[in-house]
Amino acid sequence: MLKAEHITKQYQIPGGGHTVFDAVSDVSIELGDGGVAAIVGESGSGKSTLARVLSYVERPDGGRVFLDGLEVSACRRKELRAVRGKVQLVMQNALGSLDPHQSVGSILEEPLRLLFHMGAEERKQRCLELLDMARLERDTLRRRPDELSGGQQKRLCIARALAAQPQHIIFDESFSGLDVTLKKQVLDFLKELQTELQISFLVITHDLDTAMYMAGTIHVMRRGKIIETLEHPRSFSDFQEPYSQELVKAVRSKRRALQ
Template identity: 45%
Template sequence: MSVLDVQGLRVSYETRSGRRDVVHGVDLAIGEGEVVALVGESGSGKSTTAHALIGLLPEGGRVEGGSISLGGVDISGWGPKRLRSIRGAQVGLIPQDPVSSLDPVRPIGVQVGEILRLHGVRDRAEVRGRVLELLERVGLDDPGLRARQYPHELSGGMRQRVLIATAIALRPRLIIADEPTSALDATVQRRILDLIDDLRREEGTAVLLVTHDLGVAADRAQRIVVLNQGRVVEQGSAAGILSSPSDPYTRQLLADAPALATGDFRRPAPPLFLRDAAAAAAENPFAIVAEGLVKEFTVQGRGQGPFRAVDDVSFQVRRGTTHALVGESGSGKTTTARLVTRFLDPDAGRIELDGVEVAGLKRDGLRQLRRRIQLVYQNPFSSLDPRQSIAQIVAEPLHNFAEGTRASRRARAAALLDRVALPADVLERSPRELSGGQRQRVAIARALAINPDIVVLDEAVSALDVTVQARILELLESLQQELGLTYLFISHDLAVVRRISHTVSVMRRGRIVETRSTEDLFLTPTHEYTRELLAAVPGRSEVAA
C-alpha cells in the first residue's frame, strides 16, 4: 500500500479576473521509505501541489477535484480541523525558509515543543526531554544551549535542522520537504539531505522532495515527477528519467542543470588587444590585481577583538576572462568583492584596475572608478527601485554621470534592453511586473550603461531557477565575447562556477586556500577544503557515471 496516493489533483487560485486553475490533474504515489522528487521551475505548481495535500494552500487557493489518499484513507474532503490532526502526527512539513518559518521572539526549544503540546503531550518535563532528544537527533551540538537560543542566534543550517526536528517530532509516515536546502551552501545542503536520508532509512519514512534542482533529485530520489505549468509531463524512476528523458521540457531542465553539465571547461580566447609580440610584451594583461588585502570589523561585546573577514587575499584576473571567488557563507568572498569595487576601504593591501592603483582613491577618483567597474547584486527583487520604470532604472548611471539628453538616454536604455534580450515594451513597466530572470537582465543592462571594463557579479544567479540561470549565464558569456568584459564572479555554487569561469580562487575563513584554472581545480583539486566543496556538489555522482 502506498503511503500517499494522489489522483487527478486540481487546484485553483482566486485572481482579479476570477478563479484560475494552476494544477491540472496531478497523479503521484509514494511508497513506504521511498523518496519521490517533485521537480519543476518556479510557477510550475510543485509547491502548490505539496501544500494542497495537507490543506496549507494560501488564501484564495482551493482544491477543485481529485483524491488524496494517506495510508489508504481518503482525506481530500476533510475540513481544516481534521487536517490539523494529521499535520505533524502523520505528515511532517519541512518548509523552504527557516527565517520566516520560525518565530523570532520565542526560544527554539519552545517552538519545537509546541508540536508535542498540540498533539497532547502535557507533562513539561516530558516535553523538554523530548525536545532535547530531537535537537540532538538532528545533529545540533549542546541541545540544552540551542533550546534556549533564539532563531537569529543560529546559522541557516542550524535553523533548518530545527525545522526538521519539528517535522519528525511525532514520527510521521510522510515528510514533505519543500525546497529544504535551496538557500544553503553546498556542504551544509549535503549534511541536511544526509540527515533526511538517515531518518528515512531508520524510521521507514516516505519523503516527497520538492525541488527545482535536478542535481539534488538525481542524488536523493528513487523516482522523479516533472511538473510544467501545473501538469505532470513525465514521471518514472530517477535513473530512467536522467538517462533517457522523453519530454522536451525535462530534457531542457537536464541540459540547464549546472551540476549535471558535462561540457568542456571554458578557456580564455586570445586577447584581441595583443596584435604582435612587442605589444604583448608591453601590455599589462591583468584587469584586476589584488595583493595582500585585509579587512577587519569590530565585534560587539566585551573582550572581543576585531574580526578579520579578509586576511591577506591576493589574486589576478586577466582581461576578458571570468575569475570566480568561491566559498561558503562567511568565507569573505563578498567582502573581497566590495573591497575591489571600493564600496569598502581595505585596512591593508593594494588593488589595481588596468594598472591603476585604486585603493587610495577619494571623491572624484572614486566617482570615475564607477565608470570602469560595475556591480550586479544577488537579489534582483531588492536591487531595483520599485518606484522607477525600467527605462529610468537602466538609464540611471547615464543620468548620474550627466551623459546625453533625456531622449538619448532613453534610446540607450532601449538598446541595452535589446542587447540583454528583453522586449522594448518593458521600458515603461515597473520591476514588480517582471519575472526574476527578467529583473536580473535589467540589472545587467544597467551595469553596462556606462560601458564598464569590469563587472562584479555577486551571487548574481543564485536566486534563479536552473533554466533562467542557464539563460543568464549564456547572456553573460555572449556579452563578454562581444564587449571584452572582465568578470569577477562571486558564488557558493561550484557547479555554476564550472560553467562560467576560466579561473577560480577558493576562500575559507577569509583566506584563499587555492587558486587554479577551473579545469585543473575540478579535475585535480589540491586542498582538502576544495575537495570537500566538490564532493558536496549535488549530481556529481551522475556526472561521474
C-alpha cells in the same frame, strides 16, 4: 586590469566589544581585461567583502587595489569620479537593488545621465540598446521592476551595470534563487554577452558547478583567504585542497539529489 594586493578587511566581532576579526585576510588577486574568473567558497568565507573592496564600495584595512595602475584604494571620493562605473557590482537580490518606484527606463537612464551627461534623446536610444543587449523586450522600458519576472529582473540589473560601460562586472551570488532551468538560461546569456563585449567578469558563488561552468580561472576562498587557484581546470579532480574537495562533494550530492 583590476589588481588587489594583500587585501585585509576587518570587522568587529558581534558582541565582542572592540575585538575585530579578518573577514578577508591577505588576499591578492588579478583580474585581466576580458575573460571570466570565479571565487567559490562557503557562506561567510569573505567573498562578498572582497567583492565590495574590489568594486571600491568599501576601503580595505590593509593592502591596495589598482585599476589600470591607479591606486583606487587610496583615491579620495572626488578622484574616484574618473573611474566611477568601471567596476560594477551585481548583487544577489535583484529586486532589492532596484528602486520599486522607478520605471525600468528611469533606472537605466540614471547612470547615463550621471556618468556620461547624455541628453534625453541619446539616453532613450541607449536605453533601447541596453534592453537589446540584455535580451529584454523594448516595451519593458515603461514597466516597474516588480512587474518583471525573476529572470527579467536579473537581466535588468545586468543592463544597468552595462549602462556604465564597465571594464569589470562582479556578479555576487547573482544567480542564486533561480530554478535550475532559469539559472542555466541566465548563465548561458552571460557567457554570450561576455564573448560579445569582452568585459571581464568575476563570478562569486558558493557553487563549484557554476564556477566550473562559467570561469577559466577559479579561486577557492576559505575563512578570508584564497587557498587554491586553478587555471582552466578540466575536472573536479584537478582541485587539490581538502576544502576544495568538500565543495566537490557538495556538487556531487546536489547532482544526485536532482536525478
